[in-house]
Amino acid sequence: MKDFPGTPGTLTALILRILQCLFAGGSIITMATAPTFFNSTAFCYLIASMGLQVIWSFGLASLDAYALARKKILHNTTLVSLFVVGDWVTATLSLAAASSAAGVTVLYTRDLRGYSVPDCPKFQMSVCLAFVSWMMIEISSLIMFWLLAAGGYKIQQLNEWKPL
Amino acid sequence: MKDFPGTPGTLTALILRILQCLFAGGSIITMATAPTFFNSTAFCYLIASMGLQVIWSFGLASLDAYALARKKILHNTTLVSLFVVGDWVTATLSLAAASSAAGVTVLYTRDLRGYSVPDCPKFQMSVCLAFVSWMMIEISSLIMFWLLAAGGYKIQQLNEWKPL
Numbered sequence: 001m002k003d004f005p006g007t008p009g010t011l012t013a014l015i016l017r018i019l020q021c022l023f024a025g026g027s028i029i030t031m032a033t034a035p036t037f038f039n040s041t042a043f044c045y046l047i048a049s050m051g052l053q054v055i056w057s058f059g060l061a062s063l064d065a066y067a068l069a070r071k072k073i074l075h076n077t078t079l080v081s082l083f084v085v086g087d088w089v090t091a092t093l094s095l096a097a098a099s100s101a102a103g104v105t106v107l108y109t110r111d112l113r114g115y116s117v118p119d120c121p122k123f124q125m126s127v128c129l130a131f132v133s134w135m136m137i138e139i140s141s142l143i144m145f146w147l148l149a150a151g152g153y154k155i156q157q158l159n160e161w162k163p164l
Numbered sequence: 165m166k167d168f169p170g171t172p173g174t175l176t177a178l179i180l181r182i183l184q185c186l187f188a189g190g191s192i193i194t195m196a197t198a199p200t201f202f203n204s205t206a207f208c209y210l211i212a213s214m215g216l217q218v219i220w221s222f223g224l225a226s227l228d229a230y231a232l233a234r235k236k237i238l239h240n241t242t243l244v245s246l247f248v249v250g251d252w253v254t255a256t257l258s259l260a261a262a263s264s265a266a267g268v269t270v271l272y273t274r275d276l277r278g279y280s281v282p283d284c285p286k287f288q289m290s291v292c293l294a295f296v297s298w299m300m301i302e303i304s305s306l307i308m309f310w311l312l313a314a315g316g317y318k319i320q321q322l323n324e325w326k327p328l
Contacts, residue, residue, distance in 0.1 A: 040275050042267035095256065096263040103206035103264025104271050111204050142309075149313030 006143035008060075008074035008083060009067035016140050017061035023133035024050040024057065024094075031101075031126040034119035042100040043123065046130060049097035053133060056090050080148045087141035094137055098130035170307035172224075172238035172247060173231035180304050181225035187297035188214040188221065188258075195265075195290040198283035206264040207287065210294060213261035217297060220254045244312045251305035258301055262294035 005012040028050045037043040060083070067074050074080075105127055108117040169176040191214045201207040224247070231238050238244075269291055272281040 040267075041270045045267075092259070095259055096266075099260040099263035100267025100270075102260075103204075103267040106205045106264075107268050107271065145306075145309060146313045149310045151314070 004143070004147070006140065007147050008080070008144075009064055009072065011068065013140070013143075014061060014064040014068060016136055017057045017064060020057035020133055020136040020140070021054055021061060023129050023136065024053040027126045027129035027133060028054070030122055030129060034122035034126070036117065036119050037123070040101075040104050042097075042104045043126075046097040046101040046126065049093045050130060050133065053090050053094050053137060056086055057137070060086075075147070077148075077151075080144065084141075084144045084148050087137060087144050091134065091137045091141045094130065094134040098127055098134050101130065102127045168307070168311070170304065171311050172244070172308075173228055173236065175232065177304070177307075178225060178228040178232060180300050181221045181228060184221035184297055184300045184304070185218055185225060187293050187300065188217040191290045191293035191297060192218070194286050194293060198286040198290075200281065200283050201287070204265075204268050206261075206268045207290075210261040210265040210290065213257045214294060214297065217254050217258050217301060220250055221301070224250075239311070241312075241315075244308065248305070248308045248312050251301060251308050255298065255301045255305045258294065258298040262291055262298055265294065266291045 004010075006016060007013060028047050031037050031043055031047055031050075034043075037047070063074065066072070101123070105120065105123045108123070109120050168174075170180060171177060192211055195201050195207055195211055195214075198207075201211070227238065230236070265287070269284065269287045272287070273284050
């Protein structure tokens with residue numbers, strides 16, 4: 001269970017964290033280079049939420065890299081609980097931010113035809129990157145939650161225990 | 165583990181499902197009574213998503229009520245896996261729908277001051293009800309996922325097993 005792909009301190013987890021960082025960073029850059037993004041609260045919220053995700057994912061990527069380099073095992077209940085809560089919060093905020101920005105982008109591109117808005121392709125690209133980033137963090141979040149609920153280390157101890 | 169609050173066939177689960185139905189239904193009714201809702205794709209998507217949630221939650225509420233009345237236990241891996249997938253999908257769709265509608269509502273009420281939109285209070289109420297409904301389905305979803313990951317019945321069998 002400790003080597004289950006995606007659990008803290010594995011190569012899969014490190015790759016997932018790096019991808020989360022890259023896509024969230026890409027979403028922020030694309031949105032920030034659109035001069036009219038500040039006209040909508042949803043777009044500002046997307047930047048804030050993706051910023052939080054970059055910080056969180058970068059922190060965990062560093063921790064995973066450290067654990068891989070020093071061959072440390074990061075599986076204790078307190079640490080995994082912290083990862084579960086952090087991942088769940090960032091995943092929820094990312095989905096909410098991506099969806100609200102998507103709602104506004106669809107409104108601009110399809111519903112308000114008479115209302116001219118430049119930068120729509122940039123908004124669409126930013127929303128797409130945010131959704132991909134959310135998918136990555138959601139995978140991490142589900143793996144962490146599974147790890148906490150299944151309590152891999154405890155089950156391993158049970159299996160190792162032999163009757164006298 | 166089988167009597168853990170919120171697991172299928174318990175009174176807590178039944179109450180959660182009924183609340184999901186009520187709030188999602190309230191959200192649909194509030195949105196549908198606003199004559200201008202069809203001008204925005206996000207509002208139409210909110211109605212569709214809340215409709216799906218009403219159907220799913222009503223189905224599971226009926227199952228819980230049946231299990232409570234007949235004292236049946238609904239804990240087998242196939243059934244719990246089905247509940248986990250269904251709950252996760254409906255919870256994700258509900259959050260996405262509520263967030264996209266919230267993004268558009270904030271745009272109407274705060275960002276586009278010159279663009280007159282009636283029915284804003286109804287949109288706000290509908291979005292609030294959708295968020296409350298999402299919270300309920302998220303609780304159910306987390307409990308189901310925990311139940312599947314922890315595999316309560318298997319651990320119970322391990323505990324009951326005594327060395328010779």
